[in-house]
Structures are given as C-alpha cells and as structure tokens.
Amino acid sequence: MASLALTLNTAEQTLINTQTELATSSNNISNANTPGYARQTAVQVENPEIPTTYGWAGAGASIQTISQTRDDFLEQQLMSATTSDSQYASLSTQQTTIQAAASDSGSNGISQALGNFFDSWSTLAQNPTGTSQQTTVYESAQNLANAVQSTYSQLNQISTQLPGQITDTVNQANTLINQISQLNTDILTSSSLGKPNNLIDQRYQDMDNLSKLIPVSFSTNADGSVNVSTTESGSTVSLVSGTATPVNIASSSGITGGQLGGLLQAQTNLNGYMTKFDNFAQTLATQVNSAFGSTIFSGSTASSITAGSGYLSGLSADALGVISQNMADLQDSASITFPDGSTSSLQGYLGNIQQAIGSDTQSAANNQSYYDALKSNLSSQQQSVSGISIDEEMVNVINFQQIYQAAAKVVQTTDTLMNTTINMVQ
Secondary structure (H helix, E strand, O other): HHHHHHHHHHHHHHHHHHHHHHHHHHHHHOOOOOOOOHHHHHHEOOOOEEEEOOEEEEOOOEOOOEEOOHHHHHHHOOOHHHHHHHHHHEEEEEEEEHHHHOOOOOOOOOOHHHHHHHHHHHHHOOOOOOHHHHHHHHHHHHHHHHHHHHHHHHOOOOOOHHHHHHHHHHHHHHHHHHHHHHHHHHHHHHHHHHHOOHHHHHHHHHHHHHHHHOOOOOEOOOOOOEEEEEOOOOOEEEEEOEEEEEOOOHHHHOOOOHHHHHHHHHHHHHHHHHHHHHHHHHHHHHHHHHHOOOOOOEOOOOOEEOOOOOOOOOOOHHHHHHHHHHHHHHOOOEEEOOOOEEEEEEEHHHHHHHHHHHHHHHHHHHHHHHHHHHHHHHHHHHHHHHHHHHHHHHHHHHHHHHHHHHHHHHHHHHHHHHHHHHHHHO
C-alpha cells in the first residue's frame, strides 16, 4: 500500500504541475504581442527521494518557480541602440525643420536677394539718373534686408520652441525614473511569494522607454532591484539606486543621447547657424555702407537689419558710377573677413551656412538610418530570446496534454489497484 500511496501522490503532483505549465503557456500565448513581455517558463525540479525497503524511490517533481527568459547583456545593448536611434531621429526631425526654414535655393532666399541687390547696381550704372533704376536699387536693398530678417525670424521661432520640448522630455524622463524606483519597491515587497514577473516586465518596459529619452545603463542586484544610471558630460550619474534621483534641467545639457540629446544638439547647431546669419548681416551692412560711403543698411544683427531710402538723392552720375563699380568689386571680393574669423565673399559665406546646415541634416539622417537598422537587428535577437513563439507554445500545450492524460491514467490505475488490495484484505 505504501508504494501505491507514493505512486498516487506522485501522479497527483504531476497533474498539479501540468496545470501550472498549461497556465504558463496560455499566459505566454495571450501576451505574444504585449510590449515588454518576456517568455515565462514553469521550472520543475526533482523531488527528494524517499527511502524504502528496496532502496531510494523517486517522488516525482514539483514546480520550483515561474521564471522569465531574458538576457540582460542583450537588453542593455538594445537600450543603447534605442538611445542612439532616438537621438538621431530627434535631431534629424529638427534639422529638417531648420533646413526648410533657412531654405536658400537659387530662385529664392537670401542668396537670390543678394544677387538681385548687386544686379540692381549694375543696371543703375548704365543709367545712373534713371528713376526706375534707382527705385530698383531701393527695392532690392529692402528685399535683401527682409529676406535676412525673415530667415532669421523663422529660425528664431524654432529656437523659442526647443526649450519647451527639452523641458517636456526631461519631465517625461523623471516620471519614468520615479516609476522604476517604485517598481523596485513593489518587486521587493512581492518577491516573498515568488518572482513578480509582470512587475519585472513593466520595469524593463519603463527602462526601455527611458532609453528613448536619455542614455540608460542598468545592473540587477541580488535582491531583484535594479540600479539605473545615465551619462552627463562623460560622467556616470545615478538615477535609481534605492531612491530616485531626477534629471536636473540645468545640468541636462551634458546629456548626449536619446531624444533629449538630439534636442540639445539641435539647439546647439541652431544657435551656431543663427550666429552665422548675424555675422552675415553685420558684415553685409558694414561692407555695403563702406562701398557706398554712407548708410544704406542699418542694424548690426540679422533680426534688426533694415534698408534706408533716399540715399541716392543728389548724387551725380559720376558718383553713382564710382559707387556701382565699388559694389561690383564688393560682389566679386573673396577676401571679406567675417566676425568668426573666416574669409570669403558675401555669397560664399551664405553658401557655407547652407552647406553646414545641409551637412548636419544629412549626417543626422545617415546616423538615424544606421542605428535604426542596428536597433532592428538587436530587437530581433532579443525576441529570439525573450519573445513568444506560437508554434513552440502549441507544441508545449500538446506535450502537457499528453503528460496530464498519462498522469490521470496513473491515478485511475492506482485507484483500481488500491481498491483491489483493500478488497483482498477484507
């Protein structure tokens, strides 16, 4: 009877184990498309053997825990790629907007207005006293000043929007940091009943979302909590270690990854472009006024430059001829020194600004494309480890069904044998 009782207990435990395994597979199938979910497995361990007259008898197996399948090294690589991908996606979006605002093709923009301005002086040289020619000079000067102001105004509008986006991104990051810290607490509290896999999934998902905003690295402690840090100006800064430490907006300028890093880089780039347009406006006014011998352009910045009127009145044809030649010489001069120390023509300086904007925009797009592909590759690897294979789960379900049926048959057979034994001794 003792052997039959052991057999019955073992079969009963097998039924319980199989129910847990079926529930785990069912949960996997249900969460196949849930973001952040990692495949779960009911881990079985062999029960201690039981001594009998004939030696040690096996006592079946029990479910030790329900574990997740994760590779923290791969998770960290994926978060790093996500950070870079998000950084360049953010930067590319801003650079594209900046490039559109500073658009300066051959048919419109500051370059065209500058060319028209110099052309108007060439036309005036042919008929210095012509009213329409003088009017064209006035109009082309005003159009040039307007073009500079308009371009700068559009760039300034983008510049005024970036701080708000930066603040919003920092606030989103801090919300996630607090959530991760709270999940650490919840996981430690719940661990007495086994691994709280759903909470762990949520924590990984929050860390992944955080890596889209700022650079993230993490380490898992023996008690199941995680330490999370970021990088500011090349130094490691703790975000979650027992308690949450929010990102400080004042010091966040040192962050070079994630959406925040992309916005900060765009702000830096934009400030540089706007400074160059100021340099152009200041040099334009100085050089043109010097070639004319009096004031045509007032203002020393791109936002303040304006063109006067009436400055041609009272000038003789000879004087206008000399001035027109001065303007022609200025247009052709490639030795103009700008406030940033560079030397080129006025048109060349504008071209350099456009080249810088175009180069930065293309570089951001190229980097985004590279890291997008890297992220996709690492995501596939991560899914091969932690993702759900419906085919595999279907095979498991069939296998568990067969084990359950076999265990049920053992119970049935053992029950019959026990009844037979009882009847024999009555």
